[in-house]
Amino acid sequence: MTMRMSKGGKIALYAFLILIVIITVVPLLYTVSASLKTNFEIAQGGINLIPKEPTFDNFKTVWGMGSGGTASEFTYADYTVNSLKVSILTVIFVVIFTSMSAYCFERGNFPGRKFLYWLFMTTMFIGAGTITIFPMLQITSKLKMNNLLGLAIVQFATAGASNLFLTMGYLKTISHDLDDAAKIDGCSFFSTWWRIILPLSRPILATVALMSFRASWNNYLLPNLMLSNDKSAMTLVVAVVKLQSSGGAGASQYNLMMAGTMLALMPMLILFLCMNKMFVEGITQGAVKG
Amino acid sequence: MRKNQKLGTAATIQSYLMIAGSVLGLIVFVVIPLIWVMRYCCFSYKGYGTMRFVGLDNFIRVFERSPKYWLAVKNTFIFAIGKLLVEIPLALVLAFLLTRKIRGTTFFRSVYFMPSMISVAVIGVVFTYLFSHHQGVVNEFIKVFGGEGVKWFATGTTSMLVLMIASIWQNFGINMLFFMTGLQSISPEMYEAASIDGASNTRQFFTITIPLLGPVLQMVLMNAILGSLKVTDLVLTLTNGNPSGKTEVMMTYIYKQFFGQAGQTAKDYGYGAALTVVTAVILSLVTLVYLRATKKTSDVY
Numbered sequence: 001m002t003m004r005m006s007k008g009g010k011i012a013l014y015a016f017l018i019l020i021v022i023i024t025v026v027p028l029l030y031t032v033s034a035s036l037k038t039n040f041e042i043a044q045g046g047i048n049l050i051p052k053e054p055t056f057d058n059f060k061t062v063w064g065m066g067s068g069g070t071a072s073e074f075t076y077a078d079y080t081v082n083s084l085k086v087s088i089l090t091v092i093f094v095v096i097f098t099s100m101s102a103y104c105f106e107r108g109n110f111p112g113r114k115f116l117y118w119l120f121m122t123t124m125f126i127g128a129g130t131i132t133i134f135p136m137l138q139i140t141s142k143l144k145m146n147n148l149l150g151l152a153i154v155q156f157a158t159a160g161a162s163n164l165f166l167t168m169g170y171l172k173t174i175s176h177d178l179d180d181a182a183k184i185d186g187c188s189f190f191s192t193w194w195r196i197i198l199p200l201s202r203p204i205l206a207t208v209a210l211m212s213f214r215a216s217w218n219n220y221l222l223p224n225l226m227l228s229n230d231k232s233a234m235t236l237v238v239a240v241v242k243l244q245s246s247g248g249a250g251a252s253q254y255n256l257m258m259a260g261t262m263l264a265l266m267p268m269l270i271l272f273l274c275m276n277k278m279f280v281e282g283i284t285q286g287a288v289k290g
Numbered sequence: 291m292r293k294n295q296k297l298g299t300a301a302t303i304q305s306y307l308m309i310a311g312s313v314l315g316l317i318v319f320v321v322i323p324l325i326w327v328m329r330y331c332c333f334s335y336k337g338y339g340t341m342r343f344v345g346l347d348n349f350i351r352v353f354e355r356s357p358k359y360w361l362a363v364k365n366t367f368i369f370a371i372g373k374l375l376v377e378i379p380l381a382l383v384l385a386f387l388l389t390r391k392i393r394g395t396t397f398f399r400s401v402y403f404m405p406s407m408i409s410v411a412v413i414g415v416v417f418t419y420l421f422s423h424h425q426g427v428v429n430e431f432i433k434v435f436g437g438e439g440v441k442w443f444a445t446g447t448t449s450m451l452v453l454m455i456a457s458i459w460q461n462f463g464i465n466m467l468f469f470m471t472g473l474q475s476i477s478p479e480m481y482e483a484a485s486i487d488g489a490s491n492t493r494q495f496f497t498i499t500i501p502l503l504g505p506v507l508q509m510v511l512m513n514a515i516l517g518s519l520k521v522t523d524l525v526l527t528l529t530n531g532n533p534s535g536k537t538e539v540m541m542t543y544i545y546k547q548f549f550g551q552a553g554q555t556a557k558d559y560g561y562g563a564a565l566t567v568v569t570a571v572i573l574s575l576v577t578l579v580y581l582r583a584t585k586k587t588s589d590v591y
């Protein structure tokens with residue numbers, strides 16, 4: 001398309017776009033910077049982005065300390081592993097169950113199909129989230145689910161309808177001829193999913209997996225409340241927030257706080273840089289086209 | 291929903307088995323908690339002892355003796371309106387610029403979207419540092435330009451401002467992405483024709499982009515409004531409602547009714563449940579009013 005623009009206009013345009021880039025990036029750059037500075041240097045103030053004596057000591061300290069900011073049985077290394085465990089489990093649950101239920105709603109024909117679909121759509125929009133978190137926690141306590149596996153199950157159950165939407169939309173584009181052919185070859189309803197639909201819907205499931213991983217890794221309220229009695233099961237994001245509010249060593253030590261923050265956000269940013277396109281597609285399709 | 295062909299008993303049984311996991315999860319962790327809230331809002335229950343039926347007392351308390359809740363409601367709306375007034379136009383303008391043929395679209399888009407990848411709670415931690423009174427980067431910048439450091443978290447207004455800035459910073463990119471998807475469906479010929487007729491870029495933006503973006507704009511704005519009204523994690527980690535409740539929002543107030551915090555009076559779950567119901571009604575009212583209002587505007591075009 002034509003872009004009739006004077007040279008001055010073009011410069012103004014790029015100046016604006018670059019200004020927004022700076023505003024976006026500066027908070028992150030200072031986070032990186034503070035994580036590499038000594039606490040003494042941060043306390044001196046100033047706006048220098050490059051630390052005078054860059055050091056990885058903050059990361060070493062954080063990696064080996066507990067959420068209270070002091071030496072402890074469980075450290076940020078454990079919290080990172082916990083976050084990974086929960087996120088991987090959540091992804092597995094979401095992908096398998098979303099794929100199956102999307103297939104049943106899209107291709108199945110069983111009594112109650114419309115009602116169940118309606119139930120999914122309405123409750124997902126009203127429910128879940130902060131509003132019902134208290135009764136939900138009472139249920140998890142009763143079921144003795146206040147552990148990493150339980151957290152993954154709850155995250156899958158409350159993940160929202162957008163995954164279902166996305167996957168059903170994708171299934172619509174897979175030809176029914178394939179189902180029919182499989183049926184003629186003697187495939188049951190289930191094995192048609194297992195042999196035909198599941199492999200063919202891999203692209204959309206990859207997107208769903210990525211989105212669920214992000215949601216789980218970044219989750220704060222639910223893991224904080226669900227796992228509050230189990231120090232061994234704390235997740236990284238919860239631990240980083242603890243570092244901020246604890247009266248321990250972390251409270252006024254921004255260097256450690258920012259090193260912890262870096263641990264929590266680096267994996268997400270790296271994942272984003274590697275799979276930029278998939279994230280962008282997943283997010284826009286889930287919201288706008290859903 | 292499409293009507294599918296008959297599949298036979300075996301397929302029906304297999305369907306139920308395949309869907310059982312998701313349905314069970316939905317019932318146990320979404321439907322039952324919703325019913326719980328509906329039930330408890332008419333009881334007084336402190337978490338121990340017996341629960342007592344109190345009829346509509348909890349609701350009367352919400353409407354007549356809960357100034358803190360209504361302050362939180364007011365704060366929530368100030369927060370949502372304030373930040374969306376910046377966030378949505380910014381997202382829209384950026385989306386408009388990036389869908390024209392310019393160099394580096396992918397780069398700009400990726401950078402703007404980056405903050406959306408980060409945990410809201412972690413962003414709260416980052417902004418606590420950036421805006422802290424001593425050592426905070428923002429105050430250091432102000433000092434470099436000859437100003438005096440601001441105690442950002444000491445007054446309600448400045449605390450609210452920091453919340454808005456943090457939230458805009460995180461969300462403008464994702465809204466820009468939504469708008470870009472909507473804009474890509476507008477045919478380039480429209481702009482070409484307008485250009486030939488001599489319409490400026492600004493004019494094209496208001497006469498082509500905005501009207502044709504209607505449905506997407508309506509949806510994105512809806513999500514953005516509801517998302518801002520439901521803000522929780524950011525407030526908990528950045529201001530925790532301080533100073534003295536001036537940045538408390540609906541969700542954090544309800545949260546504290548259930549989970550308490552230091553120096554607070556005894557919890558009452560029945561009252562919390564009533565607050566939940568009232569808040570849900572407020573959110574649905576906003577949705578209804580919004581949908582009616584935007585229906586009128588989309589009729590205009």
